[in-house]
Amino acid sequence: xxxxxxxxxxxxxxxxxxxxxxxxxxxxxxxxxxxxxxxxxxxxxxxxxxxxxxxxxxxxxxxxxxxxxxxxxxxxxxxxxxxxxxxxxxxxxxxxxxxxxxxxxxxxxxxxxxxxxxxxxxxxxxxxxxxxxxxxxxxxxxxxxxxxxxxxxxxxxxxxxxxxxxxxxxxxxxxxxxxxxxxxxxxxxxxxxxxxxxxxxxxxxxxxxxxxxxxxxxxxxxxxxxxxxxxxxxxxxxxxxxxxxxxxxxxxxxxxxxxxxxxxxxxxxxxxxxxxxxxxxxxxxxxxxxxxxxxxxxxxxxxxxxxxxxxxxxxxxxxxxxxxxxxxxxxxxxxxxxxxxxxxxxxxxxxxxxxxxxxxxxxxxxxxxxxxxxxxxxxxxxxxxxxxxxxxxxxxxxxxxxxxxxxxxxxxxxxxxxxx
Amino acid sequence: xxxxxxxxxxxxxxxxxxxxxxxxxxxxxxxxxxxxxxxxxxxxxxxxxxxxxxxxxxxxxxxxxxxxxxxxxxxxxxxxxxxxxxxxxxxxxxxxxxxxxxxxxxxxxxxxxxxxxxxxxxxxxxxxxxxxxxxxxxxxxxxxxxxxxxxxxxxxxxxxxxxxxxxxxxxxxxxxxxxxxxxxxxxxxxxxxxxxxxxxxxxxxxxxxxxxxxxxxxxxxxxxxxxxxxxxxxxxxxxxxxxxxxxxxxxxxxxxxxxxxxxxxxxxxxxxxxxxxxxxxxxxxxxxxxxxxxxxxxxxxxxxxxxxxxxxxxxxxxxxxxxxxxxxxxxxxxxxxxxxxxxxxxxxxxxxxxxxxxxxxxxxxxxxxxxxxxxxxxxxxxxxxxxxxxxxx
Numbered sequence: 044x045x046x047x048x049x050x051x052x053x054x055x056x057x058x059x060x061x062x063x064x065x066x067x068x069x070x071x072x073x074x075x076x077x078x079x080x081x082x083x084x085x086x087x088x089x090x091x092x093x094x095x096x097x098x099x100x101x102x103x104x105x106x107x108x109x110x111x112x113x114x115x116x117x118x119x120x121x122x123x124x125x126x127x128x129x130x131x132x133x134x135x136x137x138x139x140x141x142x143x144x145x146x147x148x149x150x151x152x153x154x155x156x157x158x159x160x161x162x163x164x165x166x167x168x169x170x171x172x173x174x175x176x177x178x179x180x181x182x183x184x185x186x187x188x189x190x191x192x193x194x195x196x197x198x199x200x201x202x203x204x205x206x207x208x209x210x211x212x213x214x215x216x217x218x219x220x221x222x223x224x225x226x227x228x229x230x231x232x233x234x235x236x237x238x239x240x241x242x243x244x245x246x247x248x249x250x251x252x253x254x255x256x257x258x259x260x261x262x263x264x265x266x267x268x269x270x271x272x273x274x275x276x277x278x279x280x281x282x283x284x285x286x287x288x289x290x291x292x293x294x295x296x297x298x299x300x301x302x303x304x305x306x307x308x309x310x311x312x313x314x315x316x317x318x319x320x321x322x323x324x325x326x327x328x329x330x331x332x333x334x335x336x337x338x339x340x341x342x343x344x345x346x347x348x349x350x351x352x353x354x355x356x357x358x359x360x361x362x363x364x365x366x367x368x369x370x371x372x373x374x375x376x377x378x379x380x381x382x383x384x385x386x387x388x389x390x391x392x393x394x395x396x397x398x399x400x401x402x403x404x405x406x407x408x409x410x411x412x413x414x415x416x417x418x419x420x421x422x423x424x425x426x427x428x429x430x431x432x433x434x435x436x437x438x439x440x441x442x443x444x445x446x447x448x449x450x451x452x453x454x455x456x457x458x459x460x461x462x463x
Numbered sequence: 464x465x466x467x468x469x470x471x472x473x474x475x476x477x478x479x480x481x482x483x484x485x486x487x488x489x490x491x492x493x494x495x496x497x498x499x500x501x502x503x504x505x506x507x508x509x510x511x512x513x514x515x516x517x518x519x520x521x522x523x524x525x526x527x528x529x530x531x532x533x534x535x536x537x538x539x540x541x542x543x544x545x546x547x548x549x550x551x552x553x554x555x556x557x558x559x560x561x562x563x564x565x566x567x568x569x570x571x572x573x574x575x576x577x578x579x580x581x582x583x584x585x586x587x588x589x590x591x592x593x594x595x596x597x598x599x600x601x602x603x604x605x606x607x608x609x610x611x612x613x614x615x616x617x618x619x620x621x622x623x624x625x626x627x628x629x630x631x632x633x634x635x636x637x638x639x640x641x642x643x644x645x646x647x648x649x650x651x652x653x654x655x656x657x658x659x660x661x662x663x664x665x666x667x668x669x670x671x672x673x674x675x676x677x678x679x680x681x682x683x684x685x686x687x688x689x690x691x692x693x694x695x696x697x698x699x700x701x702x703x704x705x706x707x708x709x710x711x712x713x714x715x716x717x718x719x720x721x722x723x724x725x726x727x728x729x730x731x732x733x734x735x736x737x738x739x740x741x742x743x744x745x746x747x748x749x750x751x752x753x754x755x756x757x758x759x760x761x762x763x764x765x766x767x768x769x770x771x772x773x774x775x776x777x778x779x780x781x782x783x784x785x786x787x788x789x790x791x792x793x794x795x796x797x798x799x800x801x802x803x804x805x806x807x808x809x810x811x812x813x814x815x816x817x818x819x820x821x822x823x824x825x826x827x828x829x830x831x832x833x834x835x836x837x838x839x840x841x842x843x844x845x846x847x848x849x850x851x852x853x854x855x856x
Contacts, residue, residue: 385678386810386821398673406672408682408807422682436678436685437667438807441540446665453667460669 047105052083055101055134059086063156064099066210068177071097073125082122087174088157090129095166095213099154100128104135112148120145130155171213172224178203178210179228193296196229200303214308219277222308226268229300241270241336241379245413248447250274251454252405252425253334253377254461257284260331264320264365266290269301271334272313291318291325321347321361326369333366333376339417340381350400351392359383360390363424367393367401370428375404382408382420402427405457407437413444435460492607492635493855499637504630506599507588512545513553522546522582525562526762530733533568533604533651533846535579537799546580547587557596560585561603561629566613566732568846571600575654586626595638601646602634606851638854645853649846680824683807697823700783700792704758704819705747707776713738723772725749725780730757730764734845736772745773747780754781754793756805759816763805765797779822791831801827 064086071085084101119131133139139148214221230240272288279286305313341358349364366376405425446453521538547554560570723736753768756779809815
């Protein structure tokens, strides 16, 4: 972009601000990951349907002529189609608006003002994610050369919280979706913790398998950014329940990120603390349920004592033992683990102990690909501290997300079985 | 045994790729045909895949095709978002679907394929009406056509063959009446014989795990109702594996005092052994009729040993005892249900592997369901071998 165009873009941006737009994207793309189309400025506001979405688009041109107008109109038509904008302008020092058929440009004094935000204004999850991604990247550029990725994400969240309050309304609108979008963006694009994030359908399925009742407590001893706890919160809200949610993670930056996400989305009932799950009194004294998707394949520096009396440095086995041993009567644990826990010799003693001392409610095999980051088959194990009884064993295939959804056939049978 | 061949080619660029020439020129056709050959690209053009396709929906891949007869026997959940379909004209009758990377049979599109979607693991070649599509299909599927395609796959640092390379394969023109007549008998009919149960489905059941220390086996048992009435494989068959014979001892031709060795690639390709070892080597012998299963890999292919030999590494031999019929057992293990359940008991995250212990405890139905002919026809030769004989004698 030439110097003149940059200066024109600043003027156009200022004019949109003056018109009342608070969310304006520069060099905007119509979708996350789409790179072909880029519009100079896109302003967001409530559209005719009452959804917060791109409504005004501006292309900045340093010079216009009849020939270039035809090309610009063709560009505007394709941009408008991709972004779904209602009004599409060209700014060359003066404002021009494209006709409805994109056949000519009409002069206007200034761009129009946005519709006011109403209580009923909504935002689609896709748009929330897009807007957050774009805003976070734009803020992240300030810190890019100074910090490692996790720290950049943290700086961006703090900036959003304390300096740039333009998205506050978005978090209040979206709640869970806002948090989910932030978690997804940080995992994928800012290297938040590790690539092992729990995808939303799996996190929600695990929360459904746990089914915490009103006023019960849930601990995730390897919480990361808190995706599983957020799913528990969403499920509880759907059933008009209140649950007390605590997450522990060894990485202080991850805990800070999780805390900032909870703070930005105004969720005081999620608490995150720094701690080592294998050596934290919170875990040992926990009187609620457990839910966890720990990092796979951990090798522990010091062996832990398994409830069957053996030692193990295998992190996967140790996690299963940890939650099973610390369950209070009537409480449940839902843990996602790699498949070898089901058959390795190293966990044979633990499995035998579980059969004798706990109710193994369910063993649920998931196909490779259920986790975005790894292509290995995984397993959800559900344990309850109650009388041992039969186990529901499921071999879920590519329709696993559907089976673990609220209407899933498997979830229906599981719920029936759990209540018995 | 194959014979050596060579040809003179002009290497016009410093970026030349020898394998490309090996693929297109290595196997010559009989004299009467080699004078009238043309590059595939002079006869056919490639068609782009069509409209978007929902990931998870069933598609036909090269692995869907039965190598013994060229029939489509199963489909798989799609991982991609585009596919070839007749419905959107990205596929038409008499098009030829050529696998991108494997030596699986190419498919000649007929009306029976109308309801199916085909993965982009196939190239689609379209021919003008004047060219008999079934002839080109047969040439590409006969042994020397398969060799030419396989050579392309190995070129350019093991990358999949590009369609431009495929179009450089030379094919003979002008089939004789006799060839066309013999070819008619080998065209797959029916062209599609989808197993009802080819789509993996989620299954579950309630069971007592107390006696089952290996919970992975429980997952396999969750999959089917039959094994409840079935028996453990170890009760009805001997299940053995072998460290094999070091590769340096393998011979590419049968010599006096040698025996065939059943290697995992033979099982994978469903073919007779292509290597021999001196008598006395190898700790485990294969008997004719043994059921051989690939021990390692994402799929556990099953064949019935057609000749006695030595058991290679990474292959499990299952020798039925008593009244158990090899073809019935093999048919069950090769079926969608059998394959899915074998996949469930495989261990190892990176490269799934079947342990002998798990296989011996693996419950199989009693009696076996289904028809063995579907998986193991009387003529167990691959389509490529049959076409090679029909076309070139």
